[in-house]
Amino acid sequence: MHSMQKHGLKADPVTYSQLIKCCIARRAIEQGKLIHKHVYSNGHDPKMFINNVLLNMYVKFNLLDEARILFDNMSERNVVSWTTMVSGYCNCKLYGEALKYLVLMQREGVLPNMYTFSSVLRACDGLETLRQLHCSIIKCGLDSDIFVRSALIDIYSKWGELGNGFRVFCEMVTGDLVVWNSIIGGFAQNGNCDEALDLFKRMKRAGFPANQATLTSVLRACTGLVLLEFGRQVHAHVIKFERDLIINNAILDMYCKCGSLEDAEFAFKRMSERDVISWSTMITGLAQNGRSIEALDMFESMKASGPTPNYITMVGVLFACSHAGLVDDGWCHFQSMKRLYGIDPGREHYGCIVDLLGRAGKLDEAIQFIQEMEDEPDPVIWRTLLGACRVHKNADLATYVAKQILEIEPHDEGTYVLLSNIYANSQRWEDVAGVRKNMSGRGIKKEPGCSWIELNKQVHAFVLGDESHPQIKTIYREMNHLIKRITEVGYTPDMNFVLHDLEGEQKEDSLRCHSEKLAIVLGLISLPKEKPIRIMKNLRICGDCHAFAKLATKTEIRYIVIRDPVRYHHFKDGICSCGDYW
Incomplete structure (x- = not known):
């Protein structure tokens, strides 16, 4: 290039194009600017083709001011020129500018193409803009283009409009994997995991092979539904993509969230590449499954050989400390976040410290910590402290904490229920009546407790006192036999976990009807002895069901895993992985 400039020589457009592509590939910004200067030297006006290549170069380098100056000075512009500018502004999240250029190009009589709309759809700042763009797409006759359809589904899903996204999917026969991936991913990301898995099955029946994007979304859906067996089947599809880091991380997350740490550890050891997400997933998974000391050991291994810890890593580390009662270690890690890793504490970290202090019975320190926080405490942090008030039977502090929650969320039923139970345990019946009157x-x-178990690819769900299951008579009959057996080894119903306006036998009958007990019994009569019984629950497990599960594993010689919204309880030989500290 220097020699050409020295001798005043010009190359043909193809040569310039190749030189500019080399600059882009090597991030050679200065050399790219030199080529730009050369093609415009001696008053030469290059063809639109070269200008578009230069425009693309500046956009790829995120030099949008230079791109705009070049664009404004171009004597001729086509759809490629406009689309390059729209795409550049979208990539830099300057969505207002991207939409402005879309309007300007149409005013100049240039029709957007599928690449223009695929880019500009990302610039939608609300549903009204999205609907207007959708109308423009239909007017331009591009609603059948696979990339435009895929982008529409993605953006509708992003805005929670799954119905509209699904309508775009159903409007015509889908003949491309890109569109299938968009709709499956949209449902999985929005928590509609059943629908995501149904679509995956439809896609397979339609003859489409799954790729990395499909499998990542399906694994996310399995994780959301805690479907370990289905997840294992998906893992079998992943073998040919075993070097894909994103898929491997999704597998790790699925196994950890399904409570199968043996599978997670095996997958982690097989990974040829690990990033901060891989390490953080394992640290959090170990902590949530009651193996806090191993989680902290994993953190030390990460610091020695892995990437720098991030925000999520430290949430996992602090969670491990709080659920193992390691107050000093938790404080040390919390205070070192900013100093060692440049991580500013966020709500999740503050919540872990409140949990750490609350579990340890340091309620005064917890309330002082909340008052000194840089961030305004949210309902989650206050609810964490309210739970500690119940464990440590501090009704007066619970009253204050509940007031803070209800000022933010006046209709939070969990707070009313927990406060009512705290008052009842302290024999404050007038206060119990006041809480219930407020609720009414x-x-x-009160949200009913629900537990579910997967058996032979079918999910069986139970709520308190459920009579709808086809095997319910057998379940209750076996429940009575089981209670007799565990009573002989020390089980005594804990009446603190039933409504206080029930009497003697009614209380015991109410405890028998807890949803996780019904699921446990169904697992015992349906699964062979060597197979773990895995149960999911929408509310935290109560103390009576916890004692029930521990003794059931002792008398029946079984392995039971119960996942509640906070953590996993692994019961074996009459012991729980949480060490009764939850």
Whole structure:
């Protein structure tokens, strides 16, 4: 290039194009600017083709000011020129500018193409803009283009409009994997995991092979539903993509969240490449499954050989400390976040410290910590402290904490229920009546406990006192036999976990009907002895069901895993992985 400039020589457009592509590949910004200067030297006006290549170069380098100056000075512009500018502004998240250029190109009589719309759809700042763009797409006759359809589904899903996204999917026969991936991913990311898996099955029946994007979304859906067996089947599809880091991380997450740490550890050891997400997933998985000391050991291994810890890593580390009662270690890690790793504490970290102090019975320190926080405490942090108030039977502090929650979320039924139980345990019956009256006046009802278990690819769900299951008579009959057996080894129903306006036998009958007990019994009568019983629950496990599960594993010689919204309880030989500290 220097020699050409020295001798005043010009190359043909193809040569310039190749030189510019080399600059892009090597991030050679200065050399790229030199080529730009050369092609415009001596008053030469290059063809639109070269200008578009230069425009693309500046956009790839995120030099949008230079791109705009070049664009404004171009004597001729086509759809490629406009689309390059729209794409550049979208990539830099300057969505207002991207939409402005879309309007300007149409005013100049240049029709957007599928690449223009695929780019600009990302610039939608709300559903109204999205609907207007959708109308423009239909007017331009591009609603059948696979990339435009895929982008539409993605953006509708992003805005929670799954119905509209699904309508785009169903409007015509889908003949491309890109569109299938968009709709499956949209449902999985929005928590509609059943629908995502149904679509995956439809896709397979339609003859489409799954790729990395498909499998990542399906694994996310398995994780959301805690479907370990289905997840294992998906893992079998992943073997040919075993070097794909994103898929491997999704597998790790699925196994950890399904409570199968043996599978997770095996997958982690097989990974040829690990990033901060891989390490953080394992640290959090170990902590949530009651193996806090191993989680902290994993953190030390990460610091020695892995990437720098990030925000999520430290949440896992602090969670491990709080669930193992390691107050000093938790404080040390919390205080070192900013100093060692440049991580500013966020709500999740603050919540872990409140949990750490609350579990350890340091309620005064916990309330002081909340008052000194840089961030305004949210309901999650206050609820964490309220749970500690129940464990340590501090009704007065619970009253104050509940007031803070209800000022932010006046209809939070969990707070009313927990406060009512705290008052009941302290024999404050007038306060119990006051809480229930408040709930009734606001139309607030307690969310029923629900537990579910996967058996032979079918999910069986139970709620408190469920009579709908086809095997319910057998389940209750076996429940009575099981309670007799575990009573002989020390089980005594804990009446603290039933409504306090019930009497003697009614209380015991109520405890028998807890949803996780029904699921446990179904697992015992349906699964062979060597197979673990895995149960999911929408609410935290109560103390009575915890004692029930421990003794059931002792008398029946079984392995039971129960996942509640906070952690996993692994029961074996009459012991729980949480060490009764939850």
